[in-house]
Amino acid sequence: MPKKSFLPTFLILLFLSILFFFLGRAGFLSIPATLLTKIASPLERVAFGLSSSKTEDNKIVAENKALVKKLADTQKLAAENSALRDQFETSIPKSHNLLPANVVSAPSFVPGVSSPEYLTIDKGSSDGVKVGSAIIFKDNLVGKVTQVADSLSRVTIVSNSSSTFPARTISVKGETGASALGIVRGLGGQELILDNVLLSDTLQEGDYVVTKGDLQVDSTGFPPSLIVGKIVSVEKKASDIFQRAKARSLLDYSRLTTVFVVLETQ
Amino acid sequence: MREKILGQEKAVWVFMLILVLALFLEVSSTTLPLIIGVFVLLAVTFRRGWVFIAAFVSGLIFDILTLRTIGTTSVFLIILIFLIFLYENKFETETIPFVFISSFLASFIFLIVLGFSNLLLQAFLVSIFASVLFQLLSAPWRDKIRQSS
Numbered sequence: 013m014p015k016k017s018f019l020p021t022f023l024i025l026l027f028l029s030i031l032f033f034f035l036g037r038a039g040f041l042s043i044p045a046t047l048l049t050k051i052a053s054p055l056e057r058v059a060f061g062l063s064s065s066k067t068e069d070n071k072i073v074a075e076n077k078a079l080v081k082k083l084a085d086t087q088k089l090a091a092e093n094s095a096l097r098d099q100f101e102t103s104i105p106k107s108h109n110l111l112p113a114n115v116v117s118a119p120s121f122v123p124g125v126s127s128p129e130y131l132t133i134d135k136g137s138s139d140g141v142k143v144g145s146a147i148i149f150k151d152n153l154v155g156k157v158t159q160v161a162d163s164l165s166r167v168t169i170v171s172n173s174s175s176t177f178p179a180r181t182i183s184v185k186g187e188t189g190a191s192a193l194g195i196v197r198g199l200g201g202q203e204l205i206l207d208n209v210l211l212s213d214t215l216q217e218g219d220y221v222v223t224k225g226d227l228q229v230d231s232t233g234f235p236p237s238l239i240v241g242k243i244v245s246v247e248k249k250a251s252d253i254f255q256r257a258k259a260r261s262l263l264d265y266s267r268l269t270t271v272f273v274v275l276e277t278q
Numbered sequence: 279m280r281e282k283i284l285g286q287e288k289a290v291w292v293f294m295l296i297l298v299l300a301l302f303l304e305v306s307s308t309t310l311p312l313i314i315g316v317f318v319l320l321a322v323t324f325r326r327g328w329v330f331i332a333a334f335v336s337g338l339i340f341d342i343l344t345l346r347t348i349g350t351t352s353v354f355l356i357i358l359i360f361l362i363f364l365y366e367n368k369f370e371t372e373t374i375p376f377v378f379i380s381s382f383l384a385s386f387i388f389l390i391v392l393g394f395s396n397l398l399l400q401a402f403l404v405s406i407f408a409s410v411l412f413q414l415l416s417a418p419w420r421d422k423i424r425q426s427s
Contacts, residue, residue, distance in 0.1 A: 018330065018363050021327040021330045021331075022356060025334045028334065029337065029349045031349075033349030033350065034349075037347060045342045048343065049342060052305070055306070056306040119304070119305075119309045120308065121308065121396050121399075122308075123307040123308050129393075129394050129395070132345065159345040164345060172393075173395055174393050200396070
């Protein structure tokens with residue numbers, strides 16, 4: 013039997029893929045994409061729920077089915093209420109600028125154990141979310157919206173290796189007003205690095221790294237004074253131009269179920 | 279003959295089920311590029327034109343559900359399968375070393391494209407996943423599939 017040539021199939025599908033690429037970029041495929049994401053997001057939430065609450069599941073298995081359902085519903089409501097209450101009690105940013113969003117999926121290397129690379133939330137352009145909108149939880153910065161669909165958004169977590177933004181430190185050891193300026197870069201997991209800090213600035217273990225603030229006119233960007241992490245080690249050499257510090261986020265991103273989108277800062 | 283064709287149909291359905299599961303897991307829970315491993319297996323085992331179509335459709339679904347630019351993953355998968363088909367003319371592709379190395383390299387490049395961390399470890403795990411699946415599923419069905427073609 014002669015060998016079948018796959019070249020025509022390959023070329024046709026490659027052409028179609030490239031065509032879809034450009035159509036997608038131009039926004040012509042938003043309707044079918046929205047439809048598919050709406051169908052798939054409940055399934056994704058179920059999978060995310062399973063991977064992020066293994067210990068709770070083990071307890072639940074032992075109990076009566078009906079009771080378990082009631083308990084789970086009550087717990088979900090309580091967690092949501094607690095998250096909302098905590099969030100709206102915080103002063104920065106103003107509560108009326110925030111849009112609550114549920115985490116639909118948070119893919120990580122080992123689900124439920126390692127820190128996720130990104131989050132998908134159930135709010136999109138139809139809710140006013142834009143590329144560049146900040147995502148927060150209480151006074152902590154979670155990340156930035158990098159892709160927006162009609163009803164879903166993709167959030168790049170602050171500790172992702174592609175994440176970089178200006179930040180400053182807050183000293184908790186009595187030195188009032190001593191704040192170091194630098195650039196935060198994600199290292200993956202929950203690790204961050206505060207780099208490009210002048211040698212004359214003071215960096216100490218235990219200091220908090222907060223956003224410097226880079227809000228734009230269209231309300232994208234990070235509001236100032238959101239907690240990014242806590243410094244765990246400082247690297248300072250007299251021969252270097254800059255000093256740097258390793259920081260660790262205070263949030264366990266894999267456990268986040270509700271986050272808040274900063275829509276507009278007043 | 280009928281038994282051989284039925285065997286091939288069964289193999290296709292089993293692989294499609296694995297593909298759907300891998301796609302679902304990758305979209306919702308893990309960053310491991312499992313679909314790369316599955317498509318290396320599909321290309322090595324079946325060598326049919328429909329593998330390109332499956333790659334095209336899966337890539338589109340993956341891009342839509344992970345909110346990436348539509349078409350990126352399709353292009354990657356189609357090129358990967360084409361390269362495997364090209365190698366088939368020069369090397370023996372139905373071997374564990376080939377499956378391991380090709381899925382490792384493809385996963386590594388795919389993870390770079392996606393911008394994820396732990397590249398080597400994740401690529402290594404996908405290679406093991408593909409090699410184990412190859413040994414468990416592809417090897418027993420291989421002869422039936424070849425004979426029915």
